[in-house]
Amino acid sequence: MTTAHPTGALSDEALRAHVASTLQRSRDRTTGLTAGDEGDLTAQHSPLMSPLVWDLAHIGNQEELWLVRDVGGREPVRQDIDELYDAFKHSRASRPSLPLLTPAEARGYVGTVRAKVLDVLDRTTFGGHPLREGGFAFGMVAQHEQQHAETMLATHQLRLGAPVLSAPPPPAAAAALPPGEAVVPAGTFTMGTATEPWALDNERTPHPVHLPAFAIDTTPVTNGQYQQFLADGGYDRPELWSARGWEHRVQAGLTAPQFWERGADGSWWRRRFGVHEPVPAQEPVVHVCFFEAQAYASWAGKRLPTEAEWEKAARFDPATGRTRRYPWGDAAPTAEHANLGQRHLQPAPVGAYPAGASPLGVQQLIGDVWEWCSSGFDPYPGFAVFPYAEYSQVFFGGDYRILRGGSFGTDEVVARSTFRNWDHPIRRQIFAGFRCARDLTADELG
Structure with a gap:
């Protein structure tokens, strides 16, 4: 429903x-x-x-x-x-x-x-x-x-030079963070939409998807967590990277997220809209490509979620069996639900939007950072071009990976739980981060 x-x-x-x-x-x-x-x-x-x-x-x-x-x-x-x-x-x-x-x-x-x-x-x-x-x-x-x-x-x-944009900082995190993972139960949910009048053709048509139970992080991966990956030599360990990802890391000379640099004392700093500042540990990491996200997930003993897993975590209410419009329900997002619309010029600390949580307690699925998924960009069953092929169809099956959820720079007119973004896996200039998922163990499955 x-x-x-x-x-x-x-x-x-x-x-x-x-x-x-x-x-x-x-x-x-x-x-x-x-x-x-x-x-x-x-x-x-x-x-x-x-x-x-x-x-x-x-x-x-x-x-x-x-x-x-x-x-x-x-x-x-x-x-x-x-x-x-x-x-x-x-x-x-x-x-x-x-x-x-x-x-x-x-x-x-x-x-x-x-x-x-x-x-x-x-x-x-x-x-x-x-x-x-x-x-x-x-x-x-x-x-x-x-x-x-x-x-x-x-x-x-x-762009380089003096800052030309300004905005207040996002709200602080809530006093208590949610548990690190949520378990999404096995079963079928409805993916996609036929009832959103402004949904684009690649979001249609709704179709049932059955998924086994899986665990997903309740918040995006933070800068502090990502620094642990850096400190453990994550960029120097090819076994953590896919073959193509490692090739890109070497060719592009990747050593940290884009816009990060080491201070003289070994601390991490970043450039954000012309301002140099210490990297905030509790904010979701941003400006990482798909291959970096994939390598971090491997280091953490996890993986990136599939697109279907991301959407089920964001929309499915196991208590009612409903597929919601948004993680928090059917009402349009407000400033209490999500960091959207360039209201702030950076992600909010994890835990800053408890009102935006899904029924399973997964937070910040909408806004803050686009989230890389492991899936490529392909049509849903029953896809029909509307109103022109160049919006979606010409990109299907190409060298793309799906991004979901929107960022602090995404307006609410775009940031719905069915909206599908996609980009090349090497892109870092976009406001992209990620969260991890994993298969459940036999003991957890009971």
Whole structure:
């Protein structure tokens, strides 16, 4: 049993207001992330990332394509730039050489597009076409903008120089931490969704998955725990790494999480949005690639969870047999449940969000850090492309690993328990950490 997203029960008027506020929240964030000077916005801070000004205009172009032209049936605003801002036609590394809109032109363009979108929204009825049903196209565009906002946030982390972003620190941990592991009982649960109107095609369709009992960490792996792995020579022991992971560790010269460095006294420091600070022991480790997470899990005598295990730990309520929308229930996340939406610029200490725990006591599954899973990115049974193949289908079966749960830089419009993120296993600039799982022993199985 699943519960529908609240938008599924809203009147057209209420849904219109919800869409407008969601679009505005996305735009407020984009505006803040692109408020730098022209040089900062047009520079490429890493070959892994686009110039910030490309992201800005790309956001507007996608909004124009889907909402102004497709949903609204309006005349194009800037059809001449469609190819320029097509992410599949130009690699990130090549984008600085393109004849991009200037920051002023990009801001003017996205403003013009948004004004037309709001007019389209005022005149839209939410039904009669899959793109309009439940406000899907508007939700898809809001999610797209928030995904690029998180990408731009990662670009800010990569840029050198004085800090340009600020936010209050996250809340402190609760007085008592949960036990280190939770046991997820054997049985079948429903994975995926058909009731979230803004769910993307790769989250569909719901299907039963049977899993044997397993144990999963109740919190993500912390910086302090990861330092124990470092101190025990984790980066110098090939037996802890997969063959491919060890090859990458050697070739890339990995010695610690990205942005970490040793102090003169042997302590660990990190660079976080331009600030150098001691590495906080109780925060989830972040900026590690899949291979580093896999090696740590091996060192700890565990493994990474599969995607199905992660989702069952996050959504299944063994007392009722229900598959919830979120670990804590069906209500949308609040500041009490999870560290989301760039409210803070770092993960919160483990144990900081007890209200966000699952029925089995697993905490911080949503927000703080994306969590690497052992699974590749493949379609669910019954998958159907919607509304375009380039969102999911072209990536299936590629060299990717699944990430779940969202980070401190993920907005709530994206951070649902069914949302599937994926990336290459070598990527570290993303806000990714992990938690471990393990098979139960014969004695534990009884």
